[in-house]
Amino acid sequence: MTSTAAKHASMVPVVRIRSLSKSFTSTALFRRTKVPALRGIDLDLHRGEIVALVGESGSGKSTLARCLALLEAPDSGEMLVNGKDISGLKGSAARNYRSEVQMVFQDPFGSLNPAFRVEHILERALALHQPSIKSKRAEMAKLVSTVGLSPDVLSSFPHELSGGQRQRIAIARVLAAKPKVILAD
Incomplete structure (x- = not known):
């Protein structure tokens, strides 16, 4: 790989998230309401980078990770990993993806x-x-x-x-x- 190609490859994000939104339905005494967990999230993660998301409890950090791990489906937005849209992966494609993207759970x-x-x-x-x-x-x-x-x-x-x-x-x-x-x- 030439130095120009290597430089370009390092500039292309491994993970690119655009306008990601996710809400959950809350039911309370005959009333269902949508509770937003993520609203319009944009994030780029480059090879070799370590990114820490900091926020108060309930701010959506775990929900974002669970969306990237394909454990939650976002309501809208785009999730690209290595340039490929991962939001609709199913079956063996999802299994292959989960070999590349792993999650360490909080508990x-x-x-x-x-x-x-x-x-x-x-x-x-x-x-x-x-x-x-x-x-x-x-x-x-x-x-x-x-x-x-x-x-x-x-x-x-x-x-x-x-x-x-x-x-x-x-x-x-x-x-x-x-x-x-x-x-x-």
Whole structure:
């Protein structure tokens, strides 16, 4: 790639959001009202950039992340990732997209199945996103080491870990997908 082409590629946003809006319906004693969560949001995210959205509780930060992760459908607006409109993705296209864009949820206990050991949780993520890996055990040990934990945690259930350890496991699960974009709620 020439330096001009490389410079242009770095200027093109990985994520481009234009005029994104999302509202929720609230029902209270025979009355339904629309409650806006996002209104006309514009955002560009470039390769290698880290962007933090700051705002009070209820200002729409999680809703924006959930829209980008295809967990919520926006009411209007445009979401482009690598120049492609993602708002209508379904089936295998949505699954492929979710390998590239992963979300770390705010509540690690709620996002980790308490019925399974950490090993199963990470093994499933590897099976979904990196099925060609031969030594899943070695890759799981590498993932937990990357987030500052000992491979001993692989035999633990989520409830046996501290909140910080659970959050690290949630991050390791996201890293197992080797995503291009990580959304941290």
